[in-house]
């Protein structure tokens with residue numbers, strides 16, 4: 350199967366033959382020894398024939414593409430089987446993140462295609478699954494901290510999240526101060542403290558699965 354926008358290979362299956370496609374040489378260089386081979390390429394112009402692979406996946410990458418529509422059509426074109434896309438529906442982030450991180454969310458929103466548009470671009474029989482985020486999620490995307498708001502006050506945690514790079518330093522500081530004040534005053538816990546008791550959060554994570562159209566395979 351193809352893993353497009355594969356980066357360093359997190360979430361790449363290791364129980365089947367995989368070829369990674371990744372435009373950034375820096376990211377390709379970070380792939381661990383033993384990871385699937387990676388070639389340089391962009392989703393919008395995959396260097397493969399129609400129906401060339403059994404399946405294709407794209408994980409946390411379509412919001413980076415110059416054209417998500419074109420890239421998704423390419424995934425569908427080259428796969429004779431399913432295409433699986435893992436992405437976010439930002440409107441479904443925890444309410445406190447939509448509120449406290451609103452300047453960041455506003456920058457991110459235009460980058461993320463609507464889930465209906467992802468489904469339409471893939472075509473075929475499509476189903477969308479909502480993936481819960483565990484409270485102790487080890488990945489560092491900002492929704493992962495849905496019940497651990499203090500983590501976002503840590504510059505090292507924010508440093509691993511691309512949203513902050515979209516914001517001026519003073520805006521980042523404003524968000525951090527706003528959150529710190531609400532945590533110090535107890536306001537955050539009054540309004541959202543029930544989240545600390547929850548094991549999982551059904552938020553923004555979406556798996557969009559397109560089965561092969563009848564005329565494929």
Ligand SMILES: C[S@@+](CC[C@H](N)C(=O)[O-])C[C@H]1O[C@@H](n2cnc3c(N)ncnc32)[C@H](O)[C@@H]1O
Pocket residue numbers: 353354355356357358359360370371372373376390391392393407408409410413414415420
């Ligand atoms: C957030 S990383 C995700 C990497 C990996 N899929 C994962 O889940 O860990 C997004 C990746 O998309 C890649 N990317 C950016 N533009 C792309 C494009 N037009 N086609 C394919 N990949 C692209 C970036 O270089 C980066 O490696």
